[in-house]
Amino acid sequence: MQNQPSPILFDQNVAAAYDEKTALWAAGRDALFSLIRLILADLSSEAQILCVGVGTGTEMIALAQAFPHCRFTAVEPAPAMLDICRQKAAEHGIASRCTFHAGYLDSLPTSAPFDAATCLLVSQFFKEAADRSHFFSQIAHRLRPGGILINSDLVLGLAPPVHQSLFEVWLRMLGGSGWSEADIEKTRAAWQLHMAALTPPDIEAIIVAGGFTTPVLFFQTLFIHAWFATRTALD
Numbered sequence: 001m002q003n004q005p006s007p008i009l010f011d012q013n014v015a016a017a018y019d020e021k022t023a024l025w026a027a028g029r030d031a032l033f034s035l036i037r038l039i040l041a042d043l044s045s046e047a048q049i050l051c052v053g054v055g056t057g058t059e060m061i062a063l064a065q066a067f068p069h070c071r072f073t074a075v076e077p078a079p080a081m082l083d084i085c086r087q088k089a090a091e092h093g094i095a096s097r098c099t100f101h102a103g104y105l106d107s108l109p110t111s112a113p114f115d116a117a118t119c120l121l122v123s124q125f126f127k128e129a130a131d132r133s134h135f136f137s138q139i140a141h142r143l144r145p146g147g148i149l150i151n152s153d154l155v156l157g158l159a160p161p162v163h164q165s166l167f168e169v170w171l172r173m174l175g176g177s178g179w180s181e182a183d184i185e186k187t188r189a190a191w192q193l194h195m196a197a198l199t200p201p202d203i204e205a206i207i208v209a210g211g212f213t214t215p216v217l218f219f220q221t222l223f224i225h226a227w228f229a230t231r232t233a234l235d
């Protein structure tokens with residue numbers, strides 16, 4: 001499975017600058033989080049939520065503030081990203097409701113099934129469809145039947161003229177968040193090297209193959225698309 005680049009891509013330098021360098025996406029992210037809160041509104045007040053690829057913890061903190069009795073398990077293979085997540089969880093007073101797992105899902109200790117899972121901007125790092133479906137099936141196996149998946153991805157397989165137009169706006173966003181020309185070139189190379197160029201229907205089929213109902217696309221900003229789906233019965 002193509003799991004290994006993550007700690008390298010998200011090293012200490014990237015982790016330290018991650019929140020600042022995604023600052024221009026913050027307004028879009030807040031809109032995404034508002035919708036996620038609505039999608040999860042029917043969960044029990046003490047629901048258990050799995051945050052896969054939690055990074056610096058932004059989504060977990062937003063959800064913990066919205067759902068003050070829920071508990072969270074943060075899964076993150078890049079130690080530098082998880083360190084920042086832990087620190088921010090402590091600063092926001094939510095750390096006592098969080099379990100932190102430094103690693104991938106396959107080494108997460110078994111627990112009671114989760115009621116929901118978030119997986120924001122993570123699965124695009126699987127280039128092979130079979131690996132990506134396996135990743136979603138690992139999430140499905142951690143959820144109770146009917147448990148909700150919230151997934152967002154960078155969708156890089158749009159028609160070339162659409163991709164190019166979005167990329168020009170994307171570059172302005174990166175420039176406005178303080179990215180240097182060299183950072184931008186590194187990102188362009190990383191997209192080509194580490195990410196699959198799939199369309200929304202491709203990604204939806206991969207999520208279904210992982211054990212979920214047909215995903216509902218509920219959000220798009222530039223390349224970022226987000227879906228929700230529920231876990232189907234497992235073997």
Ligand SMILES: C[S@@+](CC[C@H](N)C(=O)[O-])C[C@H]1O[C@@H](n2cnc3c(N)ncnc32)[C@H](O)[C@@H]1O
Nearest residue numbers: 006010052053054055077078081120121122125
């Ligand atoms: C682009 S960041 C997104 C972080 C956060 N979810 C957000 O939206 O700000 C992707 C994160 O996923 C993690 N990651 C990459 N591959 C992963 C995998 N197979 N399982 C879990 N996390 C992974 C990376 O280490 C990184 O922290």
